[in-house]
Amino acid sequence: MERFRIGQRFTSASRSVTREDLATFARWEGLRVSDGVAPAAFGVILAAELDRSEDQGGPPYRVLESSWSYHRPIRVGDALRLEVTITGCDSADNGERVIHRHLALVTDGGEQVQAGTDRIAVSAGHSGAPDPRSVIGSLDWAAALAELLSRDARFRSATDQWDGTIGLRCGDREMQLRIYRGRVIETARRTPLGATFTVAASELTWTELLTGPRNDFMRLAMRGRFSVIGNGYEYLRLAKVLSVLVDNARLLTEEGEYR
Amino acid sequence: MIEADYRDVDGTRAYVEQAGTGTPVVCLHTAGQSGVQWRDTIAELASLGYRVVVPDLPDHGRSxxxxxxxxxxxxxxxxxxxxLxxxxxxxxxxVVGCxxxxxxxxDLAARMGxxxxxAVAMAAAAGNGTVNLGALRRELEDVSAPSRSERTYLGTLAxxxxxxxxERAELIASMHRREDPVVSTSDLIGWGSHDVRAKLAEISCPVRVVAGADDLWISADDARATAASIPRCQFTLLDGIGHYPMEELPDFAAxxxxxxxxxEAPRESR
Structure with a gap:
């Protein structure tokens, strides 16, 4: 059975774009193609072609929704590969697993030309779910994180004189950690007074942070990959706490075991 | 041997270290820091035939x-x-600075020609540095600058x-934590507001611009553009190095x- 895990990556083989590809696409779509530049939508079709996880023994799936960005035109002669990253997982009402993915079309030189996200439904009978404690932004993840933080002397010491709530937003999911005198006293989607501040980023950014080779929170924040909503003073004040929090969240991803 | 002295320069009693005889080299430290950043360079560079002069800028270190x-x-x-x-x-x-x-x-290359x-300009481009000047000005008030020590430590590591x-990265970050926040913040306001681009074409001495590929404070493209605007300039990109080459590179003096x-060689190619 295919076992998904957060941070799992798949890279396709490289594929050169030919004039014949564009001619076929143009005929199909009723478009005119000139100067060897592909229409924007060509990238979506190419990504679907390169996304052959089913051919490699993965489970069948259907796409529920997708969002796509165009960074630069695709041209004849571009050699492109598809990089897929699993960024999240939840369940649909009918019991299907819903896998969140980030997809990027990348040249052999490493330039990202198009990228996007999608959510695909996979039959629960065909796929093992990730450990819920490793699904960033989930209730189980936040509870497990709170437990780890309560055992971390650095966290207890750094928050010993703090009373507030940290919001952690991953894509469209937010978890709040209510902290009082060195302890996380509650984890919830919403706390009565709301978050003192919320640290927000895309699912991909959180996934890269928590599954990458080192704790890069400060680097990603300096690059603008995280945003902060709420009390900026308290965010700055808790610089060390956030670093320790990320250290612990990275442990959760490392410890993830899959059913 | 390193000789230490206090000199009165422009009304400021300044701490200056010197070592060696030969071609003079002035080494300038980064924002909020001091000449201690050159502690691994000064004696070895002196042994290579230089008179090395390392000041603590006004308000920094022992000045x-x-x-x-x-x-x-x-x-x-x-x-x-x-x-000085x-x-x-x-x-x-x-003049070498970071x-x-x-x-x-x-700026000195433009002034003194x-x-x-x-001159060797490391981790610097000629335009305004990318910082939030409004936020920095607010942080001149200590009450608006929380956890400055931790932020300097983590920001340096980044x-x-x-x-x-x-281990070396943590040593560098620990040493940087010694700064005076108000002085450091003032330096960063200078970093964000000082622009020498208009003077680059008039620089008459040879220059090398050096950038670390992992430096988040400047882009290699901006540093390369700075180099391209100076008549006799070479450019070096250091892979795996960040914002502090003299502290990060082993054997930096060599x-x-x-x-x-x-x-010193005549008419270097770019």
């Missing part, structure tokens, strides 16, 4: 404050360095290069010696 309080105009530091060069009697020195020190080195043997061993020797 007393500037007469008008913390300085937020890098041009003022450049003018001060020019007077006269005060210690250096004839056609090289970060704000790199920008000051570019052929009175310098050359801009040390990936090739640097963890590397710097190579750069200075290349500057």
């Amino acid at each position: 007393e404050p500037a007469a008008g309080g913390p300085i937020s105009d890098l041009g003022q530091y450049a003018a001060w360095c020019e007077r 060069i006269d005060e210690v009697g250096l004839r056609r020195p090289f 970060s704000i020190g790199g920008k000051i080195a570019l 052929s009175r310098l043997a050359g 801009v040390v290069g990936s090739a640097v061993p963890t 590397v710097l010696d190579g750069w200075l020797s290349a500057l």
Whole structure:
């Protein structure tokens, strides 16, 4: 059975774009193609072609929704590969697993030309779910994180004189950690007074942070990959706490075991 | 041997270390820091035939404050360095600086021209540095600058290069935590507001611009553009190195010696 895990990556083989590809696409779509530049939508079709996880023994799936960005035109002669990253997982009402993915079309030189996200439904009978404690932004993840933080002397010491709530937003999911005198006293989607501040980023950014080779929170924040909503003073004040929090969240991803 | 002295420069009692005899080289530190950043360079560079002069800029390290309080105009530091060069009697020195020190080195190259043997500007581009000036000005009030020590420590770690061993990176970050926040913040305001681009074309001494590929404070493209605007300039990109080459590169003195020797050669190719 295919076992998904957060941070799992798949890279396709490289594929050169030919004039014949564009001619076929143009005929199909009723478009005119000139100067060897592909229409924007060509990238979506190419990504679907390169996304052959089913051919490699993965489970069948259907796409529920997708969002796509165009960074630069695709041209004849571009050699492109598809990089897929699993960024999240939840369940649909009918019991299907819903896998969140980030997809990027990348040249052999490493330039990202198009990228996007999608959510695909996979039959629960065909796929093992990730450990819920490793699904960033989930209730189980936040509870497990709170437990780890309560055992971390650095966290207890750094928050010993703090009373507030940290919001952690991953894509469209937010978890709040209510902290009082060195302890996380509650984890919830919403706390009565709301978050003192919320640290927000895309699912991909959180996934890269928590599954990458080192704790890069400060680097990603300096690059603008995280945003902060709420009390900026308290965010700055808790610089060390956030670093320790990320250290612990990275442990959760490392410890993830899959059913 | 390293000789330490206090010199009165432009109204500031300044701490200056010197070592060696030979071609004079002035080494300038980064924002909020001090000449201690050159502790692994000074003696070895002196042994390679240089007279190495390492000042603590006004208000930094062991130097007393500037007469008008913390300085937020890098041009003022450049003018001060020019007077320091006269005060210690250096004839056609090289100037090497990093970060704000790199920008000051570019400014000095424009001011002093052929009175310098050359300049090495590390981790610096000529335009305004990308910082939030409004936020920095707010942080001049201590009450608005929470956890400054931790932020300096973590912020330094974030801009040390990936090739640097963890233990060394942590040492660099720990040393940087010694700064005075108000002085450091004033320096960063200078970093964000000082622009020497208009003067680059007139620089008459040879220059090398050096960027670390892992430096988040500047982009390699901006540093390369700075180099391209200077008539006699070479450019070096250091893989795996961040914002503090003199602290990150083992055997930096030998590397710097190579750069200075290349500057001395006539008409280097870009």
